[in-house]
Structure formats: C-alpha cells, structure tokens
Amino acid sequence: MTDPTPARVRFAPSPTGRFHIGGARTALYDFLLARQTSGQFILRIEDTDRKRFVPGAEEEIMESLHWLGLEWDEGPDVGGPFGPYRQSERTQIYQQHAELLVERGYAYPCFCSPERLSQVRKQLLKVKQPPRYDRLCRRLAPEEAQARVQAGESHVIRFKTPRDGSTTAVDLLRGPITVQNASLDDYILLKSNGLPVYHLAAIVDDYLMKITHVLRGSEWLPTFPLHVLIYQAMGWDQPIWVHLSVFLNPSGKGKMSKRHAGVKAIYVLDLKQMGYLPEGLLNWISLMGWSFDDHTEFFSIQELIEFYSLQKLNPSPAAVDYKKLDHFNGHHIRDLPTEDLVHRMRPFYETAGLVVDDAQLSQIAPLVQERIRTLEEAVEISGFFFRDTVEPDPAQLIGKNMTPAESAKAIRRAYQVIEALPTMDVEPLETALRFLADEIGLKAGQLFGILRVAVTGQRVSPPLIESMAVIGKVEVLARIERAIALLETQAEVE
C-alpha cells in the first residue's frame, strides 16, 4: 500500500533465551511489511555466540512464530535462495568479507589479549574517558601483522574506524543521526575463534540476502554509524533502516524484563498458555509503537496487513499495559465463530482435568463467550458444567433478605416446578420459575440467586436458565436437592 516494491525483510533473533513480546512485535512488523508488499519474510538465526546459545531456544522461536501465524518464506527449516539461514553455518562467508576489508585497508588484525583490553578500559575509565580500544595494533605495519597472522598468532579483526570526520546514519523514524567518528571505537568484526560478531554478520547477511528494510531494536542505535561505515567500506547500498523503540515495564520505568512483569508473562508461549489468542496478542502488540488513525483500534491480521505503514511508527518507548491486552483479547474472543471458540477452549478444560466433548462445549461457548477475556477464564466460569458435583458455600445459598428456612422452602418449590416440566427448554423453564417467584412473593432475582448457587456452586455464572438447560433435568434436580439439605441444616442450627 505504502510501497509497491516487494520488500525483503528479515527477523533475526538470537537463540539465547525465551521468545518474548518484544521479538514478537518486530517479527509482526516484518511480516506485515512483507505481506503488504508481496515481498518475503525471512527468518534468520543469529547464533554466532556459542557461549550464550540456549538449547531449545530456536525451537521456541519457531513455535511461537507459528502459533502467532507469522509464517516465514525463507528460513533455516524451509530453506530459500539465499541460505543457509543460520549464521553458524555461514562462517566462511564472514571470514571472506573480513579478509576483504583487511585487504582494502578498512580493517586490521589485532593481537591484543582480552586481559590487556580490559586493562586499557579500566585505565580509561579511571580518567573518566569512554572505555575503548587504544588502537595499539592499528599502528602495526600490514606486513608485520600479516606475518604474525600467518604464524598462527591468535587475533581478532577490527574495523578501522576513521579517526576524524563524522558519519551520518539515516533512520526512517528519526531522520539523520550524525556522530563524530572520534567517538566511535575500532569495533571487533571477527573474533579470535573465527566467528563473526553481530556487526559483521548482520551487515553481510542483510546485503547478501537482499534485505530492503532492516527493522530492529533501538539498542542498535549507538552502533548504527558503524554499520553505515561498514556498508560504505564494502561499497554497498544501504537498506532502509528502522529502529523500533523498546518496551518498558508496566510502571514505565526501565526496559521490560521478566522480573518486573509481575504475574503476567512476557513470553509468547506463556501468554498462549494463559489463554490469550494470537489475534488478541498481535492486535495489542501492533499498537505499541504504531497507530493507524485517531480512533481505529481493532484489527484482524488481514486488516493489519492492509493498513500497516512504516510512516506511522512511533519512535518513543512504550510501557506494556496488560489491562489493554485483556481488553483486546476479550474483543477477539467475542469475534470468534462459536465453533472456533469451542475448538480453542477445549485444551484448557483438558488441562484442568475436565472431560469435555464438543457437543457440550458448543452449547456452553455462547454462554461464556461475552464474559471471558482469556480462554483460561472459560474454565473458571464454566467448570461446574463438567463436574459431578458442585460444592456451594452454604452461606451463599441464602437468598437476599431471606432466612435459610425461607430459602430452602423457595427452592423446594422450584424443585417441584422443574420436576413437573416435560422438558428443560429455556423459555418454558424461565416462564415457570418467574411465575413461581411471583406466586411465593419473591423477586425473580432472589429465587434465581439461590438457584444459581445451588446449580453452579458460584455466585457469578453464565445465565442461569440456559445453564440449567445444558446441565439437564436430572443433574439440576440433584444439585437443588443437595442445596436444600444444606439450607435445612442451617435452618436447624438457628
């Protein structure tokens, strides 16, 4: 819509931990741009750091993305014309490019030990200088350096950052960002183990994979100029750069973290388990840093694809608001066709140890649909349908402004009325019970209140009459009978 040229965008997570909503938002924005322009959404795994590698992390990323419906066109598992898509399988490519930079005089081998490096940093910090490399090896004659490399001496490859002048990097949301080159370090490009660092790997891959738009977190802003310098050294055209703002804790203080999320989860798979819908989660996430207009808030995936626009991105940090997630999720639950809701609720009942079948669930779904915000809540509010017995709190069985004896008497009459009914059809049942209430001088609410607790075991429940119809006459009568007993026991105590 905004850009007719097919975009090639990549989501490039590191398998270093669990997959959270920040990553999900970046992936969503990538996906939307690709779909909107009929381009490609690429999944690339940035696993160049062996030390931080977490087994299973890559699988969680993929599982989360699948669940969210953010399917990629190229990736480690599905392949593609620019593979491999796992950086650990592309080591040679990075080494070749690092060598190229050295040959051209844009990079140099550095033989300094990690110990010396931290020594230098400590020293600089002491005199209140930025902790950087002192560029000792940059002064080495190329021939000498080359010889030492040939001799097998351990070394890294560093970028030869210009000493003076400035570099301007252009971010789509922020415009040109200019920094003095003197404030930049001679960053390491290739580690001594031969593996690349992000700065090299990401740039090389983005170029080789013909990425048109780079969407990434704003934590890359400080090294953004370095990335531009590498592009310039390589003689490559830059992609469009978009730095997304970070998510803040609900308090608005500090970057979103597990510790501060409280009872709510920040991991996609946890949210799934809590009963959130992909639709609800995506809708919520999409609006954290992006907007469509001044009043439209509910979007389906299709609508997001249609309406998404990089121009409407907001560069300021956003605090996560779980209340809003509940709101969006509730809306999307209400939006679901009943059969779809049944299908999605089912696993939650099973997890709770309840035996359900789709026919029952189909009757219950409409009763709970407009009063739940998560699928998990469906179990809380309607578990009584599937339990053999309910355990009402005797105190709650007492009708409003009534005594236990009066309450018992009232539902004893209700028992008789229901028993005499040929069916449990909603309309005649409601008519009969309302008539009864009138006859014995009660408000419908009083009678219904007692019956509600008797039948559902809860003070709050789905609509009573409909619920009784689903439960069935035999079971309803059994539950009322038990409630009568409980009430009479109380009456005797008095």
Add this chain to the structure above:
RNA sequence: GCCCCCAUCGUCUAGGGGACCAGGACGUAGGCCUUUCAAGCCUAAGACCGGGGUUCGAAUCCCCGUGGGGGCACCA
C-alpha cells in the same frame, strides 16, 4: 564518565503552524440495560515536562534545561 535516542491524560496514542478551550482507546467513577457477572450503550474526571526564541499565530519549528530510555564486551 562519554555517546545516542525519546518527551501529549496513570497507560497506549491522534496531532506534522491556524480546523485543538487537544481527539480516540485501556483503566477509573457514575448511569442505563439486566436473574448474577460480563458484554453493549451513555456520562464524568484526566495531558501538550520547564524556559527561551522563530512567527500575526506553536502541542506542532529551533535552542537550552530537566526527565526518561538505550548503549559503551572476542553478547546480540
């Protein structure tokens, strides 16, 4: 310490010089509806960080403060 980014209701945001006594949403409060709870509908309270400019006119542009965030690893 240095570098970079950001700044509208509690929160997410609309706003890109006059259409703004600043709009929407979540949340909050009250009401309607109602067999409970929701949902739905209505109403209310609630913000342009401060100071200088520029301009006939600034939430919108510039500068300085302040505040918040991010970064300164052979991590990404």
